[in-house]
Amino acid sequence: MSKLRHSRFDCAPGCAVEAAISLIDGKWKCVILFHLTDGTMRFSELRRAIPGVTQRTLTNQLRELEADGLIRREVFAQVPPKVEYSLSDLGRSMTPVLAALKAWGDANLDRFAMAQPEA
Amino acid sequence: MSKLRHSRFDCAPGCAVEAAISLIDGKWKCVILFHLTDGTMRFSELRRAIPGVTQRTLTNQLRELEADGLIRREVFAQVPPKVEYSLSDLGRSMTPVLAALKAWGDANLDRFAMAQPEA
DNA sequence: GATGATAGTGTCAGAAAGGATACCGTCTTG
DNA sequence: CAAGACGGTATCCTTTCTGACACTATCATC
Numbered sequence: 349m350s351k352l353r354h355s356r357f358d359c360a361p362g363c364a365v366e367a368a369i370s371l372i373d374g375k376w377k378c379v380i381l382f383h384l385t386d387g388t389m390r391f392s393e394l395r396r397a398i399p400g401v402t403q404r405t406l407t408n409q410l411r412e413l414e415a416d417g418l419i420r421r422e423v424f425a426q427v428p429p430k431v432e433y434s435l436s437d438l439g440r441s442m443t444p445v446l447a448a449l450k451a452w453g454d455a456n457l458d459r460f461a462m463a464q465p466e467a
Numbered sequence: 468m469s470k471l472r473h474s475r476f477d478c479a480p481g482c483a484v485e486a487a488i489s490l491i492d493g494k495w496k497c498v499i500l501f502h503l504t505d506g507t508m509r510f511s512e513l514r515r516a517i518p519g520v521t522q523r524t525l526t527n528q529l530r531e532l533e534a535d536g537l538i539r540r541e542v543f544a545q546v547p548p549k550v551e552y553s554l555s556d557l558g559r560s561m562t563p564v565l566a567a568l569k570a571w572g573d574a575n576l577d578r579f580a581m582a583q584p585e586a
Numbered sequence: 587g588a589t590g591a592t593a594g595t596g597t598c599a600g601a602a603a604g605g606a607t608a609c610c611g612t613c614t615t616g
Numbered sequence: 617c618a619a620g621a622c623g624g625t626a627t628c629c630t631t632t633c634t635g636a637c638a639c640t641a642t643c644a645t646c
Contacts, residue, residue: 404626428622
């Protein structure tokens with residue numbers, strides 16, 4: 349469980365990469381995280397920012413991210429309910445990963461861009 | 468059957484990230500990619516290297532990785548069949564992403580203690 | 587003749603993820 | 617009074633992923 353001893357990638361069961369992936373595995377999680385890197389957002393803001401995700405799914409993903417300690421959830425007990433989501437320190441530490449993923453995506457998106465519907 | 472597997476990458480800045488994630492999303496894909504960073508491997512080698520994955524699942528994951536252009540598959544038409552898998556250039560370009568994931572995992576694995584009963 | 591190694595494929599089945607839809611309570615606005 | 621915004625829940629459903637298991641073909645070996 350301590351650090352993997354090889355400098356090269358090690359893929360034993362329970363490897364660190366798998367663990368990291370498991371946290372951002374989810375159809376919308378990385379999108380959520382990305383939006384939150386810009387700053388705090390309310391639930392409805394996220395919903396509008398990510399068209400195509402249903403309330404239920406968004407809630408689920410947020411709950412999982414929260415359970416994994418990647419985001420913080422602040423509830424304001426006021427009459428029109430207000431809930432703010434923001435990155436935790438742990439979530440912010442994920443930024444390099446997201447950056448690497450984004451860099452890769454940006455560099456290679458065109459390769460398979462044709463294989464998708466126009467939408 | 469290799470196209471609509473990936474969700475649409477049309478929208479936000481997070482889409483590139485989503486695209487990248489979708490390629491390594493799969494229970495064993497990053498494990499496979501890691502093993503292949505060491506060099507070419509045969510099917511049975513991978514199978515032995517990754518205990519816990521079934522033949523069928525391994526085949527599926529390899530097929531998807533191949534369909535996504537991350538790995539190359541070379542079939543040698545000889546009597547005991549021989550198939551070698553190796554990273555493609557695209558697959559190798561994913562290395563920084565895997566490295567970032569591994570770095571994050573190494574740094575944070577202890578935080579959330581996804582303790583695996585690993586030797 | 588039987589068995590094993592190789593690299594799969596085919597079928598079945600369960601789990602999990604995600605989507606559709608409806609509903610909740612409160613308050614404000616029309 | 618009714619509708620809408622807010623941040624969800626609850627229920628149902630479908631798709632997808634993954635595992636278990638059996639089966640194939642060829643050749644070498646026992």
